[in-house]
Structures are given as structure tokens and as C-alpha cells.
Amino acid sequence: MLDGGFDFVELLRIIIDVALVWFVLYKLFMLIRGTKAVQLLKGIFVVLAIFFLSSIFGLQTVRWLMWQTIMWGPLAVIILFQPEIRRALEQLGRGKFFSRSYSEEQEINHSIEAIVKSCQYMAKRRIGALISIERETGMSDYVETGIAINGKLTSELLTNIFIPNTPLHDGAVIIKRDVIEAAACYLPLSESPFISKELGTRHRAALGISEVTDALTIVVSEETGSVSCTKNGELHRSLEDDALREILSSELKSIFAPATKSWNWRGKKNG
Known part of the structure; x- marks a missing residue:
């Protein structure tokens, strides 16, 4: 550095260093968003907050x-975040980690249509269907009960899965963003005694998964052809x-824009 001057090269190096770290952290957050890792990450912040508060109040x-939890925490994180870590390394190997994200608005609109x-x-053809759409709570436990698809969501592919007498038509399809993750998945049945007796297994499964996750689940009745949502x-x-x-x-876009108006499940919109 020159006497009385400022080393702009060093400043540029610091800016690039900080920018790269923030970019990597942002991509990691985008990678785990919508999975169970987000909930676990919140748990880590809670543990840290309790540790500092306990230190302040003696x-x-x-x-x-809390200190023991923090000491063993990294090992637990590696075990619990294994799917996300593996996915990040796979994307890094394929060169997709630093690529630009696909337009979320366009992605959601494509999935909706x-x-x-x-x-x-x-x-119209009274083909029974059970479609569960992952939101913020991860559904990997239920994906593993079915047959992996990992195919781009299209109306043709989704319809074809539920055609009667085909190998995948029984069970639920689980969708994440614009990808059909798996078909023939098992969803937990609701044990609520208040469910109408006229509702079948698909409706009970749709209500069951809605009781344990924030997933949005659609049912097409093969008896009446009516469409329901839970x-x-x-x-x-x-x-x-x-x-x-x-x-x-309303429900899918609220994941990315919380200010979006939400649907009142009695049949009206909240303004």
C-alpha cells in the first residue's frame, strides 16, 4: 500500500471475498428451502438463543x-442434513450450483395449469386421483413409500399415472415445485371421527396428510368426478x-410471497 494512500486492490479482494460467501450461503438456503432442513435450522437457532440467554442469566x-448440544451439533447436522448435503454436492458436480434460478413465478404458474x-x-372421466403438493414441510418420508418418478410436471404425465389398471394408479402422487417426485405413495389416513361416512380412502388420506404437514392435497373422486382439496x-x-x-x-405463491391473499377454507377469500 502506498504511504497516505488506500490499497484499492485489497478493498476489491475483500468485497469479492464477502460477496462469494454471501452468494454461497444464499444458494445453500435456496437449496434447503421447502425441506425439513429449514425446520432443523430453526431448531439450531433456538438452541443458540437458549445458550446465550442461559449465559446472561447464569x-x-x-x-x-446447550453447550453439549453445540459441541455434538455438527455431527448431528451432517446426519440429519444428509439428503440436502448430497444434493448440494451433486449439483456442484453437475455445475448447476452456481447457475441462475428458474423464474419462480413461471415455475408456479406452469405447475398450477x-x-x-x-x-x-x-x-370428466371419473378417474380417481390423489395429488399431494409439498409446501414448506418436507415430505421425503412419504416419497420413500412410493415409486420414484423425478419427472417434469406435465398434465399428460400426471393424468397417465392415474389411468386405471396401470402399475402406479393406486396411492398418491407427490409434487414438489414443478417436479413429480414419486407416485403410488402411501399417505397416513385421518382418524378423525367427524369425517363424513360417504368419503372414501382417498379423502381420508388427503385429510390425514394435511393433519401432519402443510401440504396441499387434491382428490378427484372416481364415484362422482368431483374435485376436493385439503x-x-x-x-x-x-x-x-x-x-x-x-x-x-393463493396457497403455492404464498410460500414465496407471504403477503399474498390466502384462501378461506369455508369457501371465501380473505382480502
């Missing part, structure tokens, strides 16, 4: 427990195409 036993078109086709333990029945499209748009 809670020695709590501080010792594909699902609505498929449900419209199946409803979320957070609530069922909305006999949806027309426009109503289904509006629910999908």
Missing part, C-alpha cells in the same frame, strides 16, 4: 446442556376449475 445447568388441466380431464385438516369439496386454480395460486 443458568449453569441449562448452559451446560398442469394440475388444473389434469384434474379437469380426470374429473389443507391443515380442512376439506373443501366440489371445486370448479377456476376455484381450484385460485386455491392453488
Whole structure:
């Protein structure tokens, strides 16, 4: 550095260094968003917050427990985040880690139209279907109960899966963003005693998964051809195409834009 001057090369080096770190952290966050890793990450912040508070207030036993958790935490993170770490390394190997993200708005709109078109086709022909759409809570446990697809979501592919007497038509399809992750998946049945007796296994499975995750699940009845939707333990029945499209748009886009108006599950919109 020159006397009395400023080393602009060093400043540029610092800026590039910080920018690269932030970019990598951003890509890692984008990678784990919408998976169980996000919930685990929140748990880590809670543990750290308890540790600092216990230090401030002199809670020695709590501080010792939190310190042990922090000491063994990295090993636990590697074990718990194994799928996300593996996916990050795979993307890094394929050169996709630093690529630009696909337009989220375009991605969501494509998924919505594909699902609505498929449900419209199946409803007219009374083809039974069970479609669960992953939101913020990861559904990898349920994906593993089915047959892996990992195919681009299209109305044709989605419809073809549920054609009667085909190997994958029984069970649920699980969708993540614009990808059909798996078919013939097993979803937990709701044990609520308040479910109408006229509802079959598909509706009970749709309500069951909505009770344990924040997934949005669509049911096409093979008896009546009606389309229903569940979320957070609530069922909305006999949806027309426009109503289904509006629910999908409101609920899926709210993941990326929380200010978006949400659907009232009694059949009205909240402004």
C-alpha cells in the first residue's frame, strides 16, 4: 500500500471475498428451502438463543446442556442434513450450483395449469386421483413409500399415472415445485371421527396428510368426478376449475410471497 494512500486492490479482494460467501450461503438456503432442513435450522437457532440467554442469566445447568448440544451439533447436522448435503454436492458436480434460478413465478404458474388441466380431464372421466403438493414441510418420508418418478410436471404425465389398471394408479402422487417426485405413495389416513361416512380412502388420506404437514392435497373422486382439496385438516369439496386454480395460486405463491391473499377454507377469500 502506498504511504497516505488506500490499497484499492485489497478493498476489491475483500468485497469479492464477502460477496462469494454471501452468494454461497444464499444458494445453500435456496437449496434447503421447502425441506425439513429449514425446520432443523430453526431448531439450531433456538438452541443458540437458549445458550446465550442461559449465559446472561447464569443458568449453569441449562448452559451446560446447550453447550453439549453445540459441541455434538455438527455431527448431528451432517446426519440429519444428509439428503440436502448430497444434493448440494451433486449439483456442484453437475455445475448447476452456481447457475441462475428458474423464474419462480413461471415455475408456479406452469405447475398450477398442469394440475388444473389434469384434474379437469380426470374429473370428466371419473378417474380417481390423489395429488399431494409439498409446501414448506418436507415430505421425503412419504416419497420413500412410493415409486420414484423425478419427472417434469406435465398434465399428460400426471393424468397417465392415474389411468386405471396401470402399475402406479393406486396411492398418491407427490409434487414438489414443478417436479413429480414419486407416485403410488402411501399417505397416513385421518382418524378423525367427524369425517363424513360417504368419503372414501382417498379423502381420508388427503385429510390425514394435511393433519401432519402443510401440504396441499387434491382428490378427484372416481364415484362422482368431483374435485376436493385439503389443507391443515380442512376439506373443501366440489371445486370448479377456476376455484381450484385460485386455491392453488393463493396457497403455492404464498410460500414465496407471504403477503399474498390466502384462501378461506369455508369457501371465501380473505382480502
